[in-house]
Amino acid sequence: MKKKEYAVIGLGRFGGSICQELSKEGMQVLAIDMDPDRVDDFKDIASHAVIADTTDEKVLKELGIRNIDHVIVAIGDNIQSSILTTIILKELGIKKITVKAQNDYHEKVLIKIGADYVVHPERDMGKRIAHHIISSNVLDYLELSDEHSVVEVKAGVKMGGKTLIDLDIRARYGCNIVAIKRGREVIVSPMATEEIHHDDVLIVIGADKDISRFEKNLVVDDD
Incomplete structure (x- = not known):
């Protein structure tokens, strides 16, 4: 089977x-820039x-860009x-x-002209860092849409020893725990009777406003 280019x-x-990560994974990568040093x-x-x-x-045609399966446009400040x-x-x-956007206006234009996937690396990293600043128990944060996200959190002392029924997270906060990471074990779609251990890592999905309430009330730093 031909490798994707x-x-x-x-x-x-x-x-x-x-470019580095794709190359590290053994992919065929054509790297392009106007800066000779880069x-x-x-x-x-x-x-x-x-x-x-x-x-x-004409230049893109000469480079054989039509043979490429996936192009990532990561041009810096030149919108x-x-x-x-x-x-x-x-x-x-x-x-x-896939195209890197500089701002929301840039994103709207990219979507209109047919970009398949638009990314905001600085904005998305900012959101992750902000959530981590609020609580160091927040390990990762992934935006699914403008209003929904998946967050990876470490269970704090308030959750330790309680079952999902006891915590009643879905009814109280509108969030769903879709998986629990416990050491090397991963419990997918945990039962309501599953007891949370202190330092379990919970994968939670929900609306941003609901996740925010969940973080403030249950995902708190132990110190």
Whole structure:
């Protein structure tokens, strides 16, 4: 089976990190940037690293971009270049395009012109850090939509020794515990009679406002 081929356009911190991880996983990666120094940094990491202006359709065709399965547009501060590059990629029939957005307006434009997936790395990381600042028991935070998220939390002292029935989280907070990580064991769709152990890691899904109430009332730091 043919391996998927990827292209990463823009080799700043975000694009460079994606390029490194894909390459580490053994994927074929075409790394593209206009900065010769950045391209030089990735010549021994990516399958191919080239200096190119991706707002030029002819250049993209010459690079064989049509053969790429998934293109990640990680262009830094130049919103115009990001948008133009995405338009050209769509016109060339690229199967999947992921684009880094600088702001909400940029995201709206990207969605209108056909980007398959839009990411806000700085905003999303900010949300994760904010939740961790509120409570160090919040281990991770993943936004599912504008109003719903999945949060990974460490059970605090208030939850230890109580069952899911005792805590009644769904009725009281509108959230659902979809899994419990206990050491190396993962309990998926735990029974209502499952007793929570102190330091269990809970995977909770729900509306942001409900998760917020859940965190404030039950997920508190032990100190």
